[in-house]
Amino acid sequence: MNVIDLVNREQRKDQVPDFRAGDTVKVYSKVIEGGKERVQMFEGVVTVRKGGGSTESITVRRIAHGVGVEKTFLLHSPRVERIEVSKRGIVRRSRLYYLSEKVGKAARIREKRTSK
Amino acid sequence: MKNILGRKVGMTSYFTDDGRFVPVTVIEAGPCTVVERRTKEKHGYEAVALGFGTPKRRRVTRALAGHYKKQGVDPVRFVREFRDGIEELEVGTTVTVSAFEPGDRVDVIGVSKGHGFSGAIKRHNFSGGGASHGSMIHRQPASNGDTNAGRVTRGSRRPGHYGTDRTTHQNLEVVRADAERNLLLVRGPVPGAKNGLVIVCSSVKTKPAGASA
Numbered sequence: 001m002n003v004i005d006l007v008n009r010e011q012r013k014d015q016v017p018d019f020r021a022g023d024t025v026k027v028y029s030k031v032i033e034g035g036k037e038r039v040q041m042f043e044g045v046v047t048v049r050k051g052g053g054s055t056e057s058i059t060v061r062r063i064a065h066g067v068g069v070e071k072t073f074l075l076h077s078p079r080v081e082r083i084e085v086s087k088r089g090i091v092r093r094s095r096l097y098y099l100s101e102k103v104g105k106a107a108r109i110r111e112k113r114t115s116k
Numbered sequence: 117m118k119n120i121l122g123r124k125v126g127m128t129s130y131f132t133d134d135g136r137f138v139p140v141t142v143i144e145a146g147p148c149t150v151v152e153r154r155t156k157e158k159h160g161y162e163a164v165a166l167g168f169g170t171p172k173r174r175r176v177t178r179a180l181a182g183h184y185k186k187q188g189v190d191p192v193r194f195v196r197e198f199r200d201g202i203e204e205l206e207v208g209t210t211v212t213v214s215a216f217e218p219g220d221r222v223d224v225i226g227v228s229k230g231h232g233f234s235g236a237i238k239r240h241n242f243s244g245g246g247a248s249h250g251s252m253i254h255r256q257p258a259s260n261g262d263t264n265a266g267r268v269t270r271g272s273r274r275p276g277h278y279g280t281d282r283t284t285h286q287n288l289e290v291v292r293a294d295a296e297r298n299l300l301l302v303r304g305p306v307p308g309a310k311n312g313l314v315i316v317c318s319s320v321k322t323k324p325a326g327a328s329a
Contacts (some may be wrong), residue, residue: 003299004126011131055129079135110181114317 117201
């Protein structure tokens with residue numbers, strides 16, 4: 001295997017939960033605030049999951065105080081501590097760019113109910 | 117002052133310990149052996165010759181083989197001399213990437229990629245003329261200067277051969293030094309094509325670590 005691949009492979013996390021665009025996730029990321037490090041949670045709908053290998057990234061969208069907020073995370077970054085899937089959505093696209101134009105009821109995503 | 121020879125492997129991105137995601141160039145550096153010591157008495161100056169890589173057998177002429185035998189070292193593919201930071205380097209000493217550590221500032225010297233005969237836009241970052249509206253000057257260097265002079269000013273920037281020059285990229289940050297696999301990860305691009313020989317040495321313009329932040 002070539003050296004570049006090796007270096008890239010090392011950086012990838014062993015385990016990333018299985019999710020795709022449309023799913024609702026909680027992303028726990030480390031933030032440095034006032035010289036201290038703490039873990040911040042950001043919950044929202046995954047609108048984009050793109051890139052491969054160590055550069056894979058996700059964009060998570062939520063409505064905070066009536067304003068749409070999108071945050072991009074590098075999936076394999078050590079700053080992203082863990083990701084939890086809270087809901088599975090039913091969508092017909094892999095990149096939900098249309099969500100940013102929709103407000104309120106139109107921006108809902110059908111939920112996939114899994115039998116337990 | 118630390119010096120090492122290496123081979124440019126290619127570029128990728130890397131997560132640093134403090135969480136940044138930075139572009140890096142991977143250099144397979146060392147292990148380098150000191151193949152000769154140049155001395156004031158014998159050669160007129162002080163230097164060490166660092167060797168890197170294993171040559172094809174037919175590339176080692178008898179004369180070279182004799183030279184290496186006299187020094188008591190194995191033949192090497194590349195040899196470069198260094199004049200700084202050589203006090204402790206006796207013939208036969210090995211230099212590895214463990215001499216470097218993350219945060220070090222280094223200069224990387226390589227031979228830039230060849231671009232052949234290039235125009236002034238590519239070679240000297242000229243702006244070029246308009247594309248349309250009857251401009252008629254598209255990628256030409258336009259004016260050549262003073263018509264009264266009746267000659268072209270020496271050193272004026274013209275089209276010509278571009279690339280394959282010895283190029284130094286200064287003050288690059290070492291992101292990681294992997295002694296196990298002889299890899300050096302340096303932030304940002306490095307001159308030259310993949311598999312090209314590069315020289316990595318401590319940055320001449322940066323104070324050593326600890327001197328100032």
